[in-house]
Amino acid sequence: MLSMIGLISGLALLIFLTVKGVNLMVAAPFCAFLVALTSGLAIFPQLAAEGEASFVASYMDGFANFVFSWFLMFLIGAIFGKLMGDSGAADSVANWIVRRIGLKNAPLAIVLACAVLTYGGVSLFVVAFAVYPMALSLFKKAQLPRRFIPAALGFGSVTFTMTSAGSPEIQNWIPIPFLGTTPYAAWEVSLIVAVCMIIFGYWWLRKMILHAVAKGETFESRASDPATGERKLPNAFVSFLPLLTVLGISFAFHHSLEQSALIVALLGGCLVTLIFNRSYLKNVSESISEGTIGALIAVGNTSAVVGFGGVAKQTDAFSDAVAVMTNLPGDPLIGGAVAILVIAGITGSSSGGQTIALPLLAPHYMEIGVPAEQLHRVAALSSGVLDSLPHGGYTVTTITAICRERYKDAYPIYGALTVVVPFLGLLLAIILFSIGL
Template structure:
């Protein structure tokens, strides 16, 4: 009955979230449902002492990244920088390479720290114009944006400031640049494989004389323009490049040179610098890059206060959504029946890489969230995964990268919030576009993760 309760709770979470009910309400209610079906009736104590504690711990640790990332993305959009980058790349590659141009535009923006939602809004009008000019099916636009926004730059390429690349750091004592060779290989598989698939689909559509098609204008329009004087390409790129460069400098140069011995005191939690180095580096990189962005675009940011405020408010729902899922996972992990699930996952093979990949992918798929699924997996099993990796002689860097890669597979199932939002932006339906999203954002990333596990098993990191 306990296992049935967990499965029922997870199933309802997935279904009701797909139906549009916020996880802020669903997560605690359905976790407590699982508690009752497991024969436990300590509802209030479980809610305040387990759910809220886990939620609070997550917010304490990761809120600065959500906050700064949202502000940075909003300023990139409001300054015209995001659109300037996308338009330049599309213009250079031309209509015949529209798919690759859109993917690369999204990839550069997200790898530079711009939120995937901001990127989707910024790039969609350009993609619509390019696809219409090249007479490519509009139904392929969501897959192109998804490929560039929430695959290789979210989980694979080393140094990405995406939250998915930050979550494993405290568990494995790693940095955003963990396992760089495997990250690059996996990222290239996703990018090249995804572009090849979409070009193949476009060629088949051309053979059937299927063009752009007749479509109603989407909610954000088909040809929005940058208001005012847009920055040049390199001015627009400078803050995005700064995020990556500063992240590396703080990770490998500045922070190691600092006196951080005070962290070992009781006042600071008796931790080591490895526990916070990665998060410190991303925070510092984003703060300085935001200042650079504002300095370069001060005249273009006509209402800086409003941009910063909207970015700040825009960070609140994502961080609390994810934190609520972490709280949900903490309750599930406290149930006796969960130990059966845990033992099943840990007993799949003797290879911790496979175990962490399966656990993360399954939970990301169930919750429809890469960060949420990974957080639940690591909160419940992170310490155990670290122990198994040490026993097996597997690098913690490798565990970090495989965990991150695994969060970006089954998370993009139809109920994923980013998928639903992206289709809404493009004015298309699941029936029209989801099949190609499934290939480029689920199938190919899972294949890349398998390749990464094989390479990691033979000693490549």
């Protein structure tokens, strides 16, 4: 009982401190320490019995594993975004888009850009780095409140594309070895759900932006923004080349190099930017340095939260919660969805929710006759619901490290589009499966 109270309290405190803007490098390990203390985990590895977990080891395993897996992508992605912004390439692309779809559709351009990159195989974290400079430029030209940028980035990245049939993102691939399915599992239902999420989500985003503008909100420039004004910009089609390079290389090498394809793709994007837009960069060394600092902040904040999940997974309360959720009575699709979305919420990771739950769910539900394709799609969709709570890794990175917004300003809109909309999409999928689609 004490372990469960500690887990819930630690998670609630972490969310509260995150929203209040407390440094995550302090807040996350502190909350993890409270969880470990109430669960009877040894503090140091030297004090733990052989084979038992400890607070320090569990936290640092989660922290270090994330850095190991993602640091280079964060680093090169941040530098790529900085080069695109400082060279004016992002402004050039933004101008081209504005001339064709109009300033009033600026948010739609951001959503679509993120969707194309995400569905093309670019990592979710990297998409935010790559598209943010263009988003900043578009929102400035349209004089829209910049606090909506994280929501536009998140909606285009972690909702209708991340969990859809055919998506190369890991959230759509994790179920395959457990269920014997393909990335296109239940594509008919997935297509209907994705279209509904796009239509409803964008309508909601646009409505909230228009409401804010009607109240007098507008774009507020900051000293850290890329220089604008009357400077000469690179050719629009040349400016598209770095983005196309990232998309093309990532798509071409996704299967052979898997996650490492992103390193090659982003390096390619950086090189193409330097080759074609070098004359538009005032200080390449400074741009790279600032991008590096941004990457360190982003990967540090995200790793800090992942470390909390590493401790949470070692507690008795977490094991008990998983056991209860994976054995819920009633429709097995609902039980599976609840288990995965809650675990994803606790760990702050969509992939974590699936990785922990599917080894337990898949054999049981397959044995009782649940169609594998349906379970695959529900697993993918449910993993993308509560992973976007305030402490989620992508959420922290996008709002604080990339967009540098305050949680109280940006998260209500962000949460509406990345938690509520995916939840409605999940419900729609379960309903469609229940009527035989």
